[in-house]
Amino acid sequence: MDEIIEILKEFEGIGSKAAKKIFFQIMTSNSKKDKLIEVINKISDNYSVCQICNFxxxxxxxxxxxxxxxxxxxxxxxxxxxxxxxxxxxxxxxxxxxxxxxxxxxxxxxxxxxxxxxxxxxxxxxxxxxxxxxxxxxxxxxxxxxxxxxxxxxxxxxxIARGIPLGGVLDYIDTETLEDAIKNRKALKK
The missing domain is CATH 3.40.1360.10 (Dna Topoisomerase Vi A Subunit; Chain: A, domain 2)
Structure with a gap:
C-alpha cells in the first residue's frame, strides 16, 4: 500500500492525503479500478511523445x-x-x-x-x-x-505580452504589471 501511495504522490498536485483517498477508492470500487485500467491502457495504446516538439x-x-x-x-x-x-x-x-x-x-x-x-x-x-x-x-x-x-x-x-488580465482591478495590480500593461498597450479598432 505504501509503495502505491508513494507512486500516486509523484503526480503533481497529489499529496499524501489525496494519494491515500485515491488508493482506497480504487481498492474498494471494482468499477473505478476497471475504468482506471481501461484509461491507462488507452493512453498506452494511443498516445506517445512527439520526438520533434515534445508535445x-x-x-x-x-x-x-x-x-x-x-x-x-x-x-x-x-x-x-x-x-x-x-x-x-x-x-x-x-x-x-x-x-x-x-x-x-x-x-x-x-x-x-x-x-x-x-x-x-x-x-x-x-x-x-x-x-x-x-x-x-x-x-x-x-x-x-x-x-x-x-x-x-x-x-x-x-x-508573450504581459499586462492586466481580463477582470483585473487596477487597485490590486502590482506596479510592474501595470507598467508592462501600459508599455504594451494596443490601439483600439475604430
Whole structure:
C-alpha cells in the first residue's frame, strides 16, 4: 500500500492525503479500478511523445508537427505539455516546442535538464521564436537564457505580452504589471 501511495504522490498536485483517498477508492470500487485500467491502457495504446516538439501524438500524429497548414517559421516555446495544449486550443497558427520544465537552480534544473538543445536544432535565420514561458522568476530566467543563446541564429525572438488580465482591478495590480500593461498597450479598432 505504501509503495502505491508513494507512486500516486509523484503526480503533481497529489499529496499524501489525496494519494491515500485515491488508493482506497480504487481498492474498494471494482468499477473505478476497471475504468482506471481501461484509461491507462488507452493512453498506452494511443498516445506517445512527439520526438520533434515534445508535445503528444495521438495515434502517431502530432497536431503541431504533422499539420501541414501550420507556419513552420514560427515556433512557440512553452514550459510544459499542458501549456502546449493551451496553445493548441488558441488561434496560434505556428508550431510549438515543449521544454519539459524551467530553469530552477533550487531544484537543480539546469538548461541541460530541459529540451533546450532540441529547440536549438530546430531554428535557423527564417524562424521566429515566441517565448510563451510562465511569467514567474523561473520562466523569466529560462526565457532570458534561451533568448541570449539564439538571438544571432534566428529571425527574431519575441515574448508573450504581459499586462492586466481580463477582470483585473487596477487597485490590486502590482506596479510592474501595470507598467508592462501600459508599455504594451494596443490601439483600439475604430
Amino acid at each position: 503528444y501524438k495521438y495515434k502517431k500524429v502530432c497536431q503541431f508537427c504533422d499539420d501541414s497548414s501550420r507556419d513552420r517559421n514560427l515556433i512557440c516555446v512553452v514550459s510544459y505539455i499542458t501549456d502546449g495544449q493551451r496553445i493548441l486550443e488558441s488561434n496560434f497558427k505556428g508550431l510549438v516546442h515543449i521544454l519539459n520544465g524551467e530553469i530552477n537552480l533550487n531544484k537543480n534544473l539546469q538548461p541541460e535538464s530541459l529540451k533546450i538543445k532540441e529547440l536549438f536544432a530546430r531554428i535557423n535565420k527564417e524562424v521566429e521564436i515566441l517565448l510563451a514561458l510562465n511569467l514567474t522568476f523561473e520562466g523569466e530566467v529560462t526565457a532570458n537564457y534561451i533568448a541570449n543563446q539564439i538571438k544571432d541564429n534566428t529571425k527574431s525572438v519575441t515574448r
